[in-house]
Amino acid sequence: MIAQLRVAQIRRIAWLKAWSMLMALFMAGPVIAREQITIQKSGTNPQLRGADATLNQANPTLNLSGQPTITAGTLAAGNEHAIVQFDLSLLPNVGVKQATLTLHVITRPTAARTYGAYPIATFFNQPDVTWNTRVATTPWATAGGDIPGGATATAVVNAIGTTTAQFNVTTDVQNWYNATPNYGWLFKDQTQDNSGPFTVFGSPEATLSTNVPQLQINFVQNVSNFSATPGNNTITLNWVNPTPITGSTILEPYAGVMILRYATLPVHKSDVPTDGTTYAVCHKFAQSTVVFVSPSAATTSWTDNSACTANLADPGGPPKNGTTYYYKIFVFDNAHNYSDQPIANGTVFTEEISATPGASAAAQQNSVWVNATFATDLAAPSLFPGTVIMVASQTNLLFGLDPTFGLRKYPPVSLGGPIFSRSPIIDAADSSLAKNVIYVADSDSLVYAVATDTGQILWVVNPTGAATNAFQGGISLQLKSIAGGASNDIAIIGTRNGATTTGNEIVGVDGNTGATKWQTIGNVGGVAAMDIINTTPLVDYVNGAVWVASRSACAAAQPSLWKLNPNSGTVLATASLGDIDASPVLSFASDVLFVVYNGNHLVAGTCTAGNGVLTAINPVNGATLGTFNTGDGAIVDYPVVLGSSSPYTIIFSSKTKVQAVTFTLGTNTFAAAWPAPITLNVPSAPISITGSAYVFVGSNDGKIHELNATNGTDIKDEVANTGQPGFVGDPSLDLTLSRVYVSTTDQRAYGFAYPF
Amino acid sequence: MKRRRKIGSRGNLKVRPFGCALILMVVSFSACQTGSTSADGGNPPPPPAVTATISFCDDGTVDCEPANSFAVGAVRDLVIKVAWENLPAGSHMQTLEILMPSGGPYQVTQTGLDAGGAILNSATTTRILPVAGTSIPQRQIVGNWMIRVSIDGQSVASQMVVLNP
Numbered sequence: 001m002i003a004q005l006r007v008a009q010i011r012r013i014a015w016l017k018a019w020s021m022l023m024a025l026f027m028a029g030p031v032i033a034r035e036q037i038t039i040q041k042s043g044t045n046p047q048l049r050g051a052d053a054t055l056n057q058a059n060p061t062l063n064l065s066g067q068p069t070i071t072a073g074t075l076a077a078g079n080e081h082a083i084v085q086f087d088l089s090l091l092p093n094v095g096v097k098q099a100t101l102t103l104h105v106i107t108r109p110t111a112a113r114t115y116g117a118y119p120i121a122t123f124f125n126q127p128d129v130t131w132n133t134r135v136a137t138t139p140w141a142t143a144g145g146d147i148p149g150g151a152t153a154t155a156v157v158n159a160i161g162t163t164t165a166q167f168n169v170t171t172d173v174q175n176w177y178n179a180t181p182n183y184g185w186l187f188k189d190q191t192q193d194n195s196g197p198f199t200v201f202g203s204p205e206a207t208l209s210t211n212v213p214q215l216q217i218n219f220v221q222n223v224s225n226f227s228a229t230p231g232n233n234t235i236t237l238n239w240v241n242p243t244p245i246t247g248s249t250i251l252e253p254y255a256g257v258m259i260l261r262y263a264t265l266p267v268h269k270s271d272v273p274t275d276g277t278t279y280a281v282c283h284k285f286a287q288s289t290v291v292f293v294s295p296s297a298a299t300t301s302w303t304d305n306s307a308c309t310a311n312l313a314d315p316g317g318p319p320k321n322g323t324t325y326y327y328k329i330f331v332f333d334n335a336h337n338y339s340d341q342p343i344a345n346g347t348v349f350t351e352e353i354s355a356t357p358g359a360s361a362a363a364q365q366n367s368v369w370v371n372a373t374f375a376t377d378l379a380a381p382s383l384f385p386g387t388v389i390m391v392a393s394q395t396n397l398l399f400g401l402d403p404t405f406g407l408r409k410y411p412p413v414s415l416g417g418p419i420f421s422r423s424p425i426i427d428a429a430d431s432s433l434a435k436n437v438i439y440v441a442d443s444d445s446l447v448y449a450v451a452t453d454t455g456q457i458l459w460v461v462n463p464t465g466a467a468t469n470a471f472q473g474g475i476s477l478q479l480k481s482i483a484g485g486a487s488n489d490i491a492i493i494g495t496r497n498g499a500t501t502t503g504n505e506i507v508g509v510d511g512n513t514g515a516t517k518w519q520t521i522g523n524v525g526g527v528a529a530m531d532i533i534n535t536t537p538l539v540d541y542v543n544g545a546v547w548v549a550s551r552s553a554c555a556a557a558q559p560s561l562w563k564l565n566p567n568s569g570t571v572l573a574t575a576s577l578g579d580i581d582a583s584p585v586l587s588f589a590s591d592v593l594f595v596v597y598n599g600n601h602l603v604a605g606t607c608t609a610g611n612g613v614l615t616a617i618n619p620v621n622g623a624t625l626g627t628f629n630t631g632d633g634a635i636v637d638y639p640v641v642l643g644s645s646s647p648y649t650i651i652f653s654s655k656t657k658v659q660a661v662t663f664t665l666g667t668n669t670f671a672a673a674w675p676a677p678i679t680l681n682v683p684s685a686p687i688s689i690t691g692s693a694y695v696f697v698g699s700n701d702g703k704i705h706e707l708n709a710t711n712g713t714d715i716k717d718e719v720a721n722t723g724q725p726g727f728v729g730d731p732s733l734d735l736t737l738s739r740v741y742v743s744t745t746d747q748r749a750y751g752f753a754y755p756f
Numbered sequence: 757m758k759r760r761r762k763i764g765s766r767g768n769l770k771v772r773p774f775g776c777a778l779i780l781m782v783v784s785f786s787a788c789q790t791g792s793t794s795a796d797g798g799n800p801p802p803p804p805a806v807t808a809t810i811s812f813c814d815d816g817t818v819d820c821e822p823a824n825s826f827a828v829g830a831v832r833d834l835v836i837k838v839a840w841e842n843l844p845a846g847s848h849m850q851t852l853e854i855l856m857p858s859g860g861p862y863q864v865t866q867t868g869l870d871a872g873g874a875i876l877n878s879a880t881t882t883r884i885l886p887v888a889g890t891s892i893p894q895r896q897i898v899g900n901w902m903i904r905v906s907i908d909g910q911s912v913a914s915q916m917v918v919l920n921p
Contacts, residue, residue: 148908745856
């Protein structure tokens with residue numbers, strides 16, 4: 001009897017244990033899985049970043065977008081191509097496993113035809129796109145749409161019975177998550193013989209929801225909030241497991257995470273797991289080592305106690321003080337599908353983090369977040385402090401990141417060309433558009449307004465109408481909320497057409513519509529010759545002007561500093577200072593304009609670099625007040641001016657140094673502000689604000705340096721790029737979160753908390 | 757096999773021709789597919805190999821004289837020309853990768869090419885790489901830059917260009 005009771009008790013305890021474990025598991029982390037979702041335009045998914053159109057060879061200048069149908073065919077009068085672009089914003093941080101595109105047939109061809117789906121290779125704008133042009137006056141390289149030679153997939157539409165055309169577009173969608181811009185698909189007849197057949201498909205604007213194109217995607221989400229906290233010979237990792245995306249179907253139970261580690265360098269991009277493969281702890285990839293496989297789907301933290309042996313630069317064992325460790329994390333499901341894109345030699349996106357343990361807090365380092373941008377861009381990230389960071393790239397992508405953990409807010413925005421400079425973000429309260437918006441200019445000669453909340457391109461224009469007028473510098477805005485008047489915000493930018501030293505231009509664009517308000521063109525209408533503009537204009541509200549710095553054909557014989565009326569573009573004054581590559585800046589009171597000319601000069605007909613000369617200018621009359629020769633080559637990007645009244649402190653970087661000088665209005669004299677310039681390995685532009693104890697500057701030594709603002713002492717550094725050399729770009733300061741953001745040449749952007 | 761071509765006296769080309777395999781993928785009416793035969797009735801002649809020749813010049817110099825080495829402080833825009841030969845009929849996509857001396861990508865651009873209904877004997881694309889006033893001279897990104905071109909995903913040629921400090 002007693003024995004029976006004991007057995008029953010044991011069974012009850014065992015059952016309760018099992019039940020409590022199950023409940024704990026259930027409560028600790030929701031059951032997640034490899035998910036499947038169907039993306040389709042609807043009332044709940046407006047597909048703000050989607051697009052569609054028919055390109056009609058017989059009507060090559062006709063825009064046929066926003067119609068209920070799209071057509072692909074090979075008619076006697078000419079061919080027709082259908083284009084569809086999906087907004088993938090529902091899936092910002094995923095590994096794509098399968099993608100199937102379905103077009104619904106409205107009108108079948110007279111005979112069976114095969115249609116191909118091609119990824120479009122260049123940017124187009126739906127309201128403008130035609131057979132001939134992709135953006136207003138910008139033509140396709142190949143009329144009818146720029147596509148590769150081969151279709152990603154084909155589908156047959158029969159004369160009888162076919163109701164859908166389905167395409168396996170997995171590789172295209174995976175590429176879009178691996179750095180290739182998403183310009184959508186073009187569909188065309190595989191035998192363009194002008195024999196007459198065509199097929200009408202439902203477009204995203206189809207009246208019946210059943211006719212709207214569908215993109216079904218199987219995916220594994222990444223973790224979020226991946227962080228690394230260094231200690232004394234320890235590093236603790238934390239993360240948040242994904243929850244199912246609304247509307248998705250669970251296909252495979254979520255099983256856990258796998259973490260790779262490497263030391264001194266980030267985990268190599270080729271070190272990625274293969275779907276369907278199980279990896280044990282201490283498995284060695286080509287470079288990195290599997291240091292952790294979570295025991296359950298509920299695990300959200302791990303302190304690195306690795307017992308794995310050394311692997312190349314990784315010394316093995318638990319973390320050691322003074323060594324920087326890099327971690328890459330992958331979510332996997334029960335079938336061991338991983339949260340990455342399985343593309344050989346691709347640039348794989350997943351969550352990364354780094355930390356350096358140390359015996360004391362002063363010796364410890366860690367990045368707050370790391371985000372893959374797939375490209376080199378050394379421009380300072382744009383930001384709406386505490387809300388969003390926008391990081392540009394030279395691979396035509398614009399990333400919108402959450403500043404807290406560096407996660408993508410949406411898949412990157414695909415633009416027409418590389419972006420070289422920092423772009424302005426205006427919040428809805430200050431913007432005449434009443435939206436949180438970033439204004440971007442690229443080397444495709446296009447200017448964009450992009451909603452930072454969604455990544456939607458609000459408008460895009462070629463403001464000069466010429467395909468050769470690329471943009472190198474950033475945009476400056478005259479805000480209606482500050483300037484007053486009836487005009488909307490005005491976006492102002494200068495061109496970089498290297499083919500001319502005289503015919504570049506400055507253009508003003510309506511911030512709400514993109515309409516060109518004015519153009520000031522070199523050697524036209526009495527305007528002096530204008531060389532390339534590499535700088536960002538500066539709106540001077542106090543003096544009712546916009547200042548623009550240009551080159552001047554390597555001499556001082558033509559203007560390089562331009563003062564314009566921001567409402568009309570009328571030239572108010574010019575100064576011939578010689579080539580300028582650094583953007584002008586104003587003092588807080590707008591009583592001194594600081595400009596740096598390069599000191600370039602012609603030697604036997606060759607433009608030869610000189611030393612940058614910091615120049616103080618009276619912004620009222622354009623007169624030079626004083627100069628300071630840096631003695632160390634040209635100044636990088638822009639100086640920083642601190643102080644609310646004279647004397648001002650100007651901090652700038654040159655070829656090998658960071659310097660600080662003061663300028664006193666009245667005596668109009670410069671003087672050294674630090675005991676000595678700080679020598680760095682090719683520094684970036686600095687960043688600081690009035691009252692801050694710190695100046696932050698990147699360098700080619702792979703670090704971001706925290707300098708004492710008072711005397712320039714190098715207080716502490718953080719590793720941001722381990723390349724050889726490791727170029728670190730211009731930093732940005734987020735005063736709300738006390739963060740420094742920077743992008744580098746190792747195809748990443750980083751966030752660091754300051755003070756370091 | 758196409759013979760290698762030199763660019764002036766300073767050329768240093770690496771040309772990787774590719775032929776029937778790609779033609780089969782992308783061409784509708786090439787000899788590979790139509791099965792046309794040679795005059796002697798034997799096997800069809802192989803289609804001419806696609807080749808690409810990459811050359812550079814500084815847009816700021818007179819006549820844009822081709823060279824493979826430039827002083828970074830003196831270059832205004834680096835003009836990258838890709839001369840294609842024997843492009844199969846149809847539309848194609850050129851991908852041009854500009855790689856930094858460290859090997860990392862600096863820019864990747866795609867350009868459409870339309871050969872029309874027959875093999876295109878020659879076609880040239882031009883890409884401008886801005887140099888003056890960019891981070892290249894400012895941050896001294898100097899050394900051996902590599903330019904790679906591919907057509908429809910098939911790598912065809914690469915060429916080094918040196919930007920000296």
